[in-house]
Amino acid sequence: xxxxxxxxLRSLLFNVGLGFAxxxxxxxxxxxxxxxxxxxxxxxxxxxxxxxxxxxxxxxHMRDTLRDRAMLMHDIVVxxxxxxxxxxxxRFQEYGERYAKDRAQLLAMLSTPEEKRLMSELDAITLSNQxxxxxxxxxxxxxxxxxxxxxxxxxxxxxxxxxxxxxxxxTNLQRRNNENALRKTFTxxxxxxxxxxxxxxxxxxxxxxxxxxxxxxxLTQTRQLEAERKKYRTLFETNSDAVVILDEQGFTDCxxxxxxxxxxxxxxxxxxxxxxxxxxxLQSNGMTSADHADQAIAQARRQGHAVMEWLGRRQDGxxxxxxxxxxxMELDGRQVIQAIMRDVSERRAAEAAKEAAREAAVQxxxxxxxxxxxxxxxxxxxxxxxxxMSGLLLKTPLDGRQREYAATLKSSAESLLxxxxxxxxxxxxxxxxxSIESVAFSPATLLEGVVALFQARALEKNLHxxxxxxxxxxxxxxxxxxxxxxxxxxxxxxxxxxTHQGAVELAARFEPADGVVECRFSVRDSGIGMSRDVQxxxxxxxxxxxxxxxxxYGGTGLGLAVSSQLATLMGGQLTVESAPGQGxxxxxxxxxxxxxxxxxxxxxxxxxQLRGRILMVEDHPVNQKVxxxxxxxxxxxxxVAASGAEALDRLSKEAFDLVLMDWQMPVMxxxxxxxxxxxxxxxxxxxPIIALTxxxxxxxxxxxxxxxxxxxxxxxxxxxALAALLMQWLPESAPAADARPLFxxxxxxxxYPGNPQLVKELEAVFVSTTEAxxxxxxxxxxxxxxxxxRKEAHALKGAAASVMATPVQESAARIxxxxxxxxxxxxxxxxxxxxxxxxxYADSSR
Numbered sequence: 051x052x053x054x055x056x057x058x059l060r061s062l063l064f065n066v067g068l069g070f071a072x073x074x075x076x077x078x079x080x081x082x083x084x085x086x087x088x089x090x091x092x093x094x095x096x097x098x099x100x101x102x103x104x105x106x107x108x109x110x111h112m113r114d115t116l117r118d119r120a121m122l123m124h125d126i127v128v129x130x131x132x133x134x135x136x137x138x139x140x141r142f143q144e145y146g147e148r149y150a151k152d153r154a155q156l157l158a159m160l161s162t163p164e165e166k167r168l169m170s171e172l173d174a175i176t177l178s179n180q181x182x183x184x185x186x187x188x189x190x191x192x193x194x195x196x197x198x199x200x201x202x203x204x205x206x207x208x209x210x211x212x213x214x215x216x217x218x219x220x221t222n223l224q225r226r227n228n229e230n231a232l233r234k235t236f237t238x239x240x241x242x243x244x245x246x247x248x249x250x251x252x253x254x255x256x257x258x259x260x261x262x263x264x265x266x267x268x269l270t271q272t273r274q275l276e277a278e279r280k281k282y283r284t285l286f287e288t289n290s291d292a293v294v295i296l297d298e299q300g301f302t303d304c305x306x307x308x309x310x311x312x313x314x315x316x317x318x319x320x321x322x323x324x325x326x327x328x329x330x331x332l333q334s335n336g337m338t339s340a341d342h343a344d345q346a347i348a349q350a351r352r353q354g355h356a357v358m359e360w361l362g363r364r365q366d367g368x369x370x371x372x373x374x375x376x377x378x379m380e381l382d383g384r385q386v387i388q389a390i391m392r393d394v395s396e397r398r399a400a401e402a403a404k405e406a407a408r409e410a411a412v413q414x415x416x417x418x419x420x421x422x423x424x425x426x427x428x429x430x431x432x433x434x435x436x437x438x439m440s441g442l443l444l445k446t447p448l449d450g451r452q453r454e455y456a457a458t459l460k461s462s463a464e465s466l467l468x469x470x471x472x473x474x475x476x477x478x479x480x481x482x483x484x485s486i487e488s489v490a491f492s493p494a495t496l497l498e499g500v501v502a503l504f505q506a507r508a509l510e511k512n513l514h515x516x517x518x519x520x521x522x523x524x525x526x527x528x529x530x531x532x533x534x535x536x537x538x539x540x541x542x543x544x545x546x547x548x549t550h551q552g553a554v555e556l557a558a559r560f561e562p563a564d565g566v567v568e569c570r571f572s573v574r575d576s577g578i579g580m581s582r583d584v585q586x587x588x589x590x591x592x593x594x595x596x597x598x599x600x601x602x603y604g605g606t607g608l609g610l611a612v613s614s615q616l617a618t619l620m621g622g623q624l625t626v627e628s629a630p631g632q633g634x635x636x637x638x639x640x641x642x643x644x645x646x647x648x649x650x651x652x653x654x655x656x657x658x659q660l661r662g663r664i665l666m667v668e669d670h671p672v673n674q675k676v677x678x679x680x681x682x683x684x685x686x687x688x689x690v691a692a693s694g695a696e697a698l699d700r701l702s703k704e705a706f707d708l709v710l711m712d713w714q715m716p717v718m719x720x721x722x723x724x725x726x727x728x729x730x731x732x733x734x735x736x737x738p739i740i741a742l743t744x745x746x747x748x749x750x751x752x753x754x755x756x757x758x759x760x761x762x763x764x765x766x767x768x769x770x771a772l773a774a775l776l777m778q779w780l781p782e783s784a785p786a787a788d789a790r791p792l793f794x795x796x797x798x799x800x801x802y803p804g805n806p807q808l809v810k811e812l813e814a815v816f817v818s819t820t821e822a823x824x825x826x827x828x829x830x831x832x833x834x835x836x837x838x839x840r841k842e843a844h845a846l847k848g849a850a851a852s853v854m855a856t857p858v859q860e861s862a863a864r865i866x867x868x869x870x871x872x873x874x875x876x877x878x879x880x881x882x883x884x885x886x887x888x889x890x891y892a893d894s895s896r
Contacts, residue, residue, distance in 0.1 A: 101159060102231075106224040108156040112149055113217040119145035120210045123183065127190045127198045135191055142187060156220075164223060172216040179209035292372075292391040296347075297384060300325075311372075311393060313364040330361045330369055350376035350387055360391070370395045429470050436463045439832075447778050449761060451751055457771035471872075472612050479615045486619050490647035491531035493558065493569070494523045500538045501556055508546055509676040514553040515546070524560055524567055526649055527642040530620060532871055534640070537613040537624070538571060541636045544609065545575035549633070552576030562644075569622075571638040579630045588626060589614035613638075660773070662707040662780040664688040667697040667723065668742070669715045677710065680769055684776070694723030701727060701734040707780055713743040713754065713762075721757045728758035738779040792891045794854040816853045817891075820846065824885050827865070831878050839869045839877065858884065 119142060126138045153172075160166050182205045189198035286293055292308035294301060301321045312328060314320050329339035337345070342358065349356040356376040363369055375390045440460035448456065501517045508515035538556065545554040554575045561568040580588070589610050610624075617624040617638055628634035664681055668674050669692050681688045689704070691697040695718050697709065709727070713720035720741060728735050741754040741762035754762045763775055793813060823846045830838040843866040850859035861884040868877035 102224040102228045105156060105159050105165075106221050108152050108159075109217050109220040109224065112152045112156070113214050113221070115145050115149045115152065116210060116213050116217070119149070119183075120207065123186055123190075123206065124202065126187060127202055129190075132191075132193075139187060139191065162227075165220070168216060168220050168223060172213065172220070175209060175212045175216055179206070179213060182206050182209055289390075294389045294391070295381065295386050296389065297386045302386065308391070311364075311370075311391060312362065313366055313368075328362055330363055333361055334359060346374070346376055347387055350378050351385075354378050362391075362393075371398055448774075449751075453761075453763065453771055453775060472609055479612065479619070484616075484619065486533060486616075487530040488528055489531065490526045490528055490645045490649050492525065492649050493527055493560070494519070495649075496531050496535055497538075497556060497558055497571075500535060500542060503539065504542050504546060505679060508554060509672065509679055511546060511549070512551070512672040512675075513546060513549060515542075516553060516555050517557075518555055519558040520560070522560075523558070524562075524644055526645050526647065527567060527569070528645040528647070529640065529642045533616050533620065534571070534638070537616055537638055538573070540609045540613050541573040541638070545573050545577065545634070545636075549575040549577035552633070563641075566641045566643050569638075569640045569642055571640075572635055574633065574635040576633040579632045579634055580626075580628045581630050585626055585628060589624065659685040660776055660780060662686055662776070663705070664776075665691060665697060665700055665704075665706040665709045667691045667694065667709060667715070667720065668712045669693060670712075673712070680772055683769070684773060686776070694718030694720065694726075697723055698726055698730075701730065701737070702732070706734075706737060708776065709737055709739045711739050711741050711759065713741050721753065724754075724757045724759055740775060740779065792855055792857060792888070794856055812853050816849060816855060817888075819849065820858065820888060823849075824881065824888065827881050828885070831874055831881060834874060836869065836872075840866060843869060843877075857887070861887075 186198045186202045186206050286305050292311040293305045295303040304320050325343045326340040333342045346356045346358040358374050360372045360374050362372050372391045373394050377388045443456045557572045559570040614624045622640035625637050666688050711720040738760045741759040827842050843862050847862035865877050865880045
């Protein structure tokens with residue numbers, strides 16, 4: 051139950067009484083202090099006088115001892131009787147001991163600096179006098195009375211007098227100390243008497259002063275309280291937010307803003323309105339207005355504050371949304387609740403509009419990503435057609451210029467497809483539609499495949515591309531090998547692109563940790579490097595080092611952005627370390643689980659295998675490396691001749707199927723060498739000669755053909771262009787066949803024992819259906835019908851497995867993997883190789 055506050059008069063009397071009590075206590079404290087001080091002075095005086103008297107007695111006794119010893123020393127000097135001298139010497143020593151004893155006692159009692167200074171002087175004189183005294187006594191004891199008397203008069207007596215004078219000074223000092231103590235005590239007594247005489251007047255004056263101060267303080271506090279009340283009232287009345295005061299009985303006050311908020315005319319009318327009529331019947335939380343308000347008010351009384359949302363109703367029936375902050379406070383000695391209300395209807399409407407705009411922007415961004423993805427897909431279909439047709443065109447008989455045009459077309463289409471794939475991946479990532487697979491794969495196979503793909507390109511730039519990984523490499527990891535390979539291909543491609551000399555290294559580290567492997571794939575180059583500013587924006591979409599980089603090296607700047615986001619989607623990260631002119635190191639960090647699941651096939655590069663022996667006539671070491679690698683990858687045998695003369699010598703001694711002739715060579719160039727080969731007397735003069743030249747104008751082509759070359763290939767050339775040309779001119783240009791039989795007859799007969807006829811029928815059915823399946827595959831791949839291709843390849847794989855046609859089954863599986871990776875070019879090559887092998891089997895079976 052709340053008590054009424056004390057009246058101002060009672061409060062004032064209380065404060066005045068408190069002030070007088072304080073004054074009385076102060077007076078009693080002063081009296082107690084005076085009495086205590088007098089007692090202390092009395093004790094101090096008594097102590098000083100008694101101590102000084104003792105010190106004075108000791109000093110006087112020391113002075114008397116010195117005088118007695120001086121007289122005794124004189125007697126020793128003038129006495130002739132040696133026995134009497136000995137007795138006097140003993141007394142002389144006793145005087146010295148008595149003096150030393152008195153001095154030690156006096157020294158322990160000295161306390162003032164002046165006393166200690168006099169004692170130091172006394173000790174100094176004693177120190178000087180002591181040896182003189184002993185010299186006098188020793189001379190007298192040795193009967194040298196004249197010498198002793200002389201020393202006594204000249205030195206001993208003056209020093210003795212100085213000692214006596216110093217002791218007199220010590221005695222006088224003690225006398226002065228006594229006098230000072232007496233004067234001090236007398237002064238203190240007078241001060242205490244005067245204090246007691248004026249104590250009454252001082253106490254009265256103090257009480258009056260305290261009363262005045264208390265009254266003045268009370269008046270000041272009253273004025274401040276009134277000013278605070280006025281200030282609060284002003285803020286209360288002028289606040290733009292509605293402010294309401296309420297207690298346990300209901301509303302007690304409100305400001306004008308409250309009347310405006312609820313559309314009322316008077317404060318009295320508002321105070322009489324129940325809370326339930328100030329809001330809608332049911333609030334947004336489902337509670338009634340009364341219950342909702344009571345809950346918030348109880349929380350404010352319990353915790354000191356509370357916040358609530360209120361659906362208010364004005365007098366005209368309109369509804370608005372308000373935020374109400376409730377604060378518990380004391381006002382005029384009463385516990386009340388202050389409620390501050392603010393209409394937030396417009397703000398909520400603005401927030402809703404902002405949210406709608408944000409959702410519209412998200413929808414627009416999603417629609418944009420879907421549009422880009424759809425357009426990219428639509429572009430990919432004709433682009434795959436261009437790639438497929440150009441690849442097929444390169445396999446037909448073409449002259450040098452036609453082959454150059456077709457190869458350029460295919461290269462440009464591949465570059466464009468790479469850009470389209472980057473855009474498509476970027477759009478998928480933005481739209482959140484790119485999914486990450488989790489399959490078993492061999493990291494060693496993946497790394498070796500990446501390096502093998504770029505080895506020829508690195509050799510073309512005279513770069514050393516190496517693979518470095520620490521043993522042991524995990525046999526199988528669980529992850530998305532296609533996306534990991536995509537990132538590494540992009541990194542190695544960039545490293546070769548931006549490196550003009552030196553080396554590019556693909557390194558890998560595998561550190562097991564709790565069932566997973568910490569994988570670190572890094573690509574390091576010795577290229578142009580980049581600054582910190584460039585590194586900061588390197589993984590942003592459509593960003594390259596600067597505009598000159600784009601002009602010089604090409605690219606959209608999407609590759610690294612896509613790679614970085616792919617790394618993030620796989621739970622890892624892509625980082626870079628670089629400095630201008632010092633190369634770069636990109637590191638892909640992933641955590642991949644180990645697994646014992648069967649390995650998934652990675653898309654392999656289409657490899658053309660040919661038969662034949664080639665004479666390579668090339669003087670440049672880099673070109674020798676590149677061409678040797680390309681021929682070796684095709685399974686061809688080759689011999690290198692560094693000049694035209696060496697080529698003629700080789701042809702005269704060895705048999706070759708074809709000559710690759712560089713046209714620009716020192717001493718004997720390709721033109722002269724070709725002309726001389728055509729004039730040879732042996733069959734070597736008819737050997738096919740392919741001119742390799744960087745000069746592709748029409749006149750030069752005619753010169754090559756006029757010199758006797760069968761065809762020509764302009765540098766730089768692709769593996770596909772070289773393979774197509776070799777297949778056209780080599781005597782045995784068909785791809786090397788698998789030595790295994792098409793069917794495993796023994797296994798098939800074991801599966802159907804005693805029924806060889808059924809085995810033959812199965813083989814015949816398989817041959818007929820496979821011809822149709824390969825034809826369907828060819829047409830579907832040409833049209834880039836992805837679903838049809840996959841379905842047909844999968845069906846062919848199953849059919850081959852059922853009749854133990856293992857080579858067909860494996861080839862169909864590779865076609866399916868290529869299609870799954872979107873590599874139609876590789877799928878085409880694999881289908882053509884399977885078709886050639888199957889036709890060879892069918893022809894041999896007829």
